[in-house]
Structure formats: C-alpha cells, structure tokens
Amino acid sequence: MRFTSEQRFDDGVLERGFTLGEIPGILWTPASAPAPLILLGHPGGLRGMYPRLAARARHAAAEGFAAATIELPWSGDRPRSTTAEQARADLHRALAAGEPIDDEIVDRLVLPLVDRAAPEWRAALDALLPLPEIGGPVGYAGGVIAIGVRLAVVEPRISAALLFAGSFVPRTMFEQARQVTIPLQVLLQWDDEGNDRQLALDLFDAFGSKEKTLHANMGGHTGVPEFEGDAANRFFARHLK
Amino acid sequence: MRFTSEQRFDDGVLERGFTLGEIPGILWTPASAPAPLILLGHPGGLRGMYPRLAARARHAAAEGFAAATIELPWSGDRPRSTTAEQARADLHRALAAGEPIDDEIVDRLVLPLVDRAAPEWRAALDALLPLPEIGGPVGYAGGVIAIGVRLAVVEPRISAALLFAGSFVPRTMFEQARQVTIPLQVLLQWDDEGNDRQLALDLFDAFGSKEKTLHANMGGHTGVPEFEGDAANRFFARHLK
Numbered sequence: 001m002r003f004t005s006e007q008r009f010d011d012g013v014l015e016r017g018f019t020l021g022e023i024p025g026i027l028w029t030p031a032s033a034p035a036p037l038i039l040l041g042h043p044g045g046l047r048g049m050y051p052r053l054a055a056r057a058r059h060a061a062a063e064g065f066a067a068a069t070i071e072l073p074w075s076g077d078r079p080r081s082t083t084a085e086q087a088r089a090d091l092h093r094a095l096a097a098g099e100p101i102d103d104e105i106v107d108r109l110v111l112p113l114v115d116r117a118a119p120e121w122r123a124a125l126d127a128l129l130p131l132p133e134i135g136g137p138v139g140y141a142g143g144v145i146a147i148g149v150r151l152a153v154v155e156p157r158i159s160a161a162l163l164f165a166g167s168f169v170p171r172t173m174f175e176q177a178r179q180v181t182i183p184l185q186v187l188l189q190w191d192d193e194g195n196d197r198q199l200a201l202d203l204f205d206a207f208g209s210k211e212k213t214l215h216a217n218m219g220g221h222t223g224v225p226e227f228e229g230d231a232a233n234r235f236f237a238r239h240l241k
Numbered sequence: 242m243r244f245t246s247e248q249r250f251d252d253g254v255l256e257r258g259f260t261l262g263e264i265p266g267i268l269w270t271p272a273s274a275p276a277p278l279i280l281l282g283h284p285g286g287l288r289g290m291y292p293r294l295a296a297r298a299r300h301a302a303a304e305g306f307a308a309a310t311i312e313l314p315w316s317g318d319r320p321r322s323t324t325a326e327q328a329r330a331d332l333h334r335a336l337a338a339g340e341p342i343d344d345e346i347v348d349r350l351v352l353p354l355v356d357r358a359a360p361e362w363r364a365a366l367d368a369l370l371p372l373p374e375i376g377g378p379v380g381y382a383g384g385v386i387a388i389g390v391r392l393a394v395v396e397p398r399i400s401a402a403l404l405f406a407g408s409f410v411p412r413t414m415f416e417q418a419r420q421v422t423i424p425l426q427v428l429l430q431w432d433d434e435g436n437d438r439q440l441a442l443d444l445f446d447a448f449g450s451k452e453k454t455l456h457a458n459m460g461g462h463t464g465v466p467e468f469e470g471d472a473a474n475r476f477f478a479r480h481l482k
Contacts (some may be wrong), residue, residue: 190446190455201442204457205431211466214431216445216455225452227479231472238468 034135041142044075275376282383285316
C-alpha cells in the first residue's frame, strides 16, 4: 500500500489517498488513535461517490472510527471488463424496455464482481490493519449488498455489517445470507422505485444472524435520512468498541 | 386528576400514581422540568405491565422526558365489559383452534376499545399538560397500535408517535393510517409468531407520514432489544425538543 495524497480537515480527520497495487482507495482516520475500522462499501466510481463517502467517513470519525474504501473492479479509473460492460448493457436494456430482469443477467453482472471484489477488500484489510492508527474489530458499511454478504461470510475479521438493501441480488446470495451470523443492520429505502422491496425483505429474513435489525425509511434511493448516520454510529459503537 | 401515591427513584425520577375519574394512571417526571411528555401505550393491565412501563419511563426520563400512562378500558382494576370479554373469548377460541381470525372478531374486539380509549387518553392530556412539570410537544409510544393510530389522527397535540406493530388491526385502521401525517417510528418484532408480519408491513406502507421509519428486530413478542429504548429517545429528541 502506498499513500498518494494527504489532507487534514478542520475536525482533525486525516484523509489519505492510497493505491493497493492497481486499486485506488481512501483512508480516513480520526484524531483519536488507534481507532476501529469501518470499510465503506459503494456501487463503484470513487470520484463520483467521493462527497457521500467523505461525509459518511467524517461522521464515523466523530464517533471515533477510522474508515476506508477502495475502488470496485472495472469501475472508476480501473480497467474495464468487456463481460461486465456487456452484462451492464443487457441490464440497462432490460430496464429501459420495462422487462423483468432475468436471473441470468443478475448472475452475470454481480457474481464476477463479488468474486473479484471480496478478495480485494480482504487484501485492503491486510494492508490497513497493521497501521498504528487502526485497531480493534472491523465493520463493513454500505452497498453493494452482495459484496457485504460475501465478506460477512468469508472474512472473520469483520464483526458487524451495516448493509444497504439493493436489487439485483443473485439467487445464490440467499444461501450465503443464511450463513451470516455477525450482527447486521440493514437499511432499506421503502419507496425506492429502482429497488425490489420484497426481495430486500426476503433477504433480511434469510440472514442467519441472531441480531439483525431492519431500518426502512422514506426518501428514495439517495434519500437515506441523516439520522441513519447517527444510528450507524451507535450500531458500530455497540459492536466494535 | 388526583394523585394517590408518590415515590422518588435514585435517578431523581418522581413516580406518582393518579386517578382520572375512575381511571388509574401513572406519571413519571424527570428532575429537569418542564419536560415534554410521552404517553406510554400498552395492551392493558397496568399492574402486570408496571415493570416494563416503569423501565421505559425511566429510560425516557434519562433523556429529559416525562411519561404517563393510564389503564385501558375494561382492563386491570377497571370494570369489565361483557361484549369485550365475549370478543376476547371468541378470539382466543379461534386462535386455539388454529382458525383464521375473522375481520368481524377483530372489529368487535378493537373498535370499541379504540373508541373508548382515545377520548380517555385525550382527557389525560387535558389533565396532565397544565402541570408545571410538563411542557412542550407530546409523543405517543407503544401499543395498542390501533389506539396510537387513532390518536395520531384526532389529537393535534401529539407531534410524533412510536408505534409497536401488532396483529388484530381493523380494516378501517388502514384508512385512518393514510391520514396520519406526524413523524412515526414503527417497531416490528420480525419473528413474533403471534404477529402478522405482512399486515404490519402493509400498515407501515399505508401511513401518510412523510417521515416514517420501520425498525424490525429479532427476539419475539416481548424481546424488543434494549437498544430500541435509545433509538426511541433519539426519535423523540428530534421531534419533541
């Protein structure tokens, strides 16, 4: 891991860009150290997601958490994959035509992404956890929910996860969901037209965790209420401190 | 309103029993006054519910809220109603036989209760709000959800409601739910066998409020996680302060 940029905010939070091999990432650390780490999931495209990710990271830092994110495979400045582009094009064509989305398209879109992204997030953990500013258990917060589910199952260093419900969940993910045992908080935007509400409820039902909480709110896809940032901090404070 | 008993707890909370005509009730006030008031709903039977109600009230008091509750019609030490007893017996018989619960039984059980209880809660507000220890907007927290819905529609002094999802919601309640516009937080015990989950989700969907949040948790009917007490305090802190 190589740090490529650095800035400190008024609130004492240090933001550093880094690269992990070819993968760009960002690390935010609070003034208080060592801090438990929260991995910030997102749908890909760090540059466009930056304002929201930085806001989430600084909100978490106010509660004493470090936060880190990496670019997704085939997104942002990373090399494209023709098969991923094809799957995305097929999805968008089906959505535009108002057709039902075939499981086969979802599998072709999401499964390779999860297979590639999960080991990258784990490699990021390998690189981040030895830093003196980082210490304690790790959380995962955000979408892509299929990546969060995979990590919750395969990565024992992740102790709690805040998952953003989304559509396009491969059928095999339900089997994985049953294997999840860590505490979960699942965010669902109730009136998000681009979201399959019933699928999100079914997935919540499938999780094997003894402690799982669903927070459903109004406000559309990007309208998660500000108070959920506080609720996220309290969820992680219960499980990472 | 006449105070009938008084005790002060270590945390400075003053608990006073009262009667409002024939209706017994309890008022808890924090050391800091005047305090916004939260009405604590419950399924009836103050004596049996006391430990849980007192715990909820003292948790609210720690955040600076007063809390009050009154006995439900035909419950606890109050005179019984033969029609209510008959409806309850019919319900229990159908439940024991594993029969589907007829809408007619639910209407006969819940509608007269709501019709009688709602004016009593409003009369309690009339009596409580002039007290010097009480000030600011009012919240309602608890079951019976049909009573909470009715109060949210007809009582303009109630500014926010935390509703406990339950079964046995009369069909007409869905029409009322659409008329609710105050901020809501709805608690649903996801794996509560005595609870109709889909009905609770449908009712949440029906509420007309622009701000409504559903919190679904594991743990059965009486297993609401302790952290929901904190979440309740933060919900009311946003809306009553």
